[in-house]
Amino acid sequence: MMGMSSDDDKGKGKAEVNHTDEEPRDKVQLPWVEKYRPKCMDDLVSHTDIISTIQTFIKEDRVPHMLFYGPPGTGKTSTILAVAQQIYGPKYKNMILELNASDDRGIDVVREKIKSFASTRTIFSSGYKLIILDEADAMTNAAQAALRRVIEKYTKNVRFCLICNYVSKIIPAVQSRCTSFRFAPLAVEQMEDRLQHVVASEKVNITPDGHKALLNLANGDMRKVLNVLQAAAMSHDVVDGDAVYLTTGQPLPSDITNIMNWLLTDDYRSAYNQIKTLKDLKGLALTDIIREVHTFTLNLELPVESKAYVMDELALLEYRLASGTSEHIQLGGMVGMFGTVRDQIAANSG
Secondary structure, eight states, X not given: OHXXXXXXXXXXXXXXXXXXXXXXXXXXXXXXHHHTSOSSXXXXXXXXXXXXHXXXXXXXXXXXXXXXXXXXXXXXXXXXXXXXXXXXXXXXXXXXXXXXXXXXXXHHXXXXXXXXXXXXXXXXXXXXXXXXXXXXXXXXXXXXXXXXXXXXXXXXXXXXXXXXXXXXXXXXXXXXXXXXXXOOOOOHHHHHHHHHHHHHHHTOOBOHHHHHHHHHHHTTOHHHHHHHHXXXXXXXXXXXXXXXXXXXXXXXXXHHHHHHHHHHHSOHHHHHHHHHHHHHHHTOOHHHHHHHHHHHHHTSOOOHHHHHHHHHHHHHHHHHHHTXXXXXXXXXXXXXXXXXXXXXXXXXXX
């Protein structure tokens, strides 16, 4: 009996050790986007005018139906979740209904799920509940038309917050029932503070050029900054500029410099073959190359007519690629276009 009890004790000890070992492992596996999502409105790093307006609504208990729109990664979902935590406290999840693009949000969902949640009053807490419709621009027009009546009918019990990237896809009848807030892309200074906080918390070995590359590639998208940072930190011991570009699959600045040198100095056949070899070797997409060439060309000292011609042709090439044309043919078009520019400049100078 004594032997059996000691074995049981050992088993219990092992179970406890395994349990404690699993907890930190779960935290490590959590995406940094969720791990460092703002928990309260004071943690939000941008859009101070919008935050102060919403805080005034909360303070005066006059929260309206809201419509958040703007590019991805600018803090729309984080803002409304922080608002919910400020209004309802730690148990805010019991007071909100959150539907995303992955959910079926046709007219039946509006009439059943949303309507049943909106029509029930809160028992154990006073006030209104909150319905968050993320990526609302994916809702059908019929569902949006049904939604406008639900918004009006249950205003006493519920506040709606619609989140979308394109406000033009929300029907005017729904827009007029909401207070609209535009979330612009984040400024570099705003992203920098949050990036420094995550880097310090995760002890990421990042270089100044890696830091700069992250912010340049983000284009105001904080979610993209954290996702690329996490991927680069997991695949490289040191997160430098090259590591960031390799992680995202973007052409390296040195590659774009070489491509521009070939386009501006080499003959057609040589430039085409060298760019094609580099593109195939590194698995680069011609669309990404065109975008980087566009940025590079903006800084070149070219005649106004030549620069305008290059921009027009690059836009046409990108449109053709988006339509599904051959990359090899469009690459030939890009090389030929720069050859034409060189001929124009030589003719004008002569």
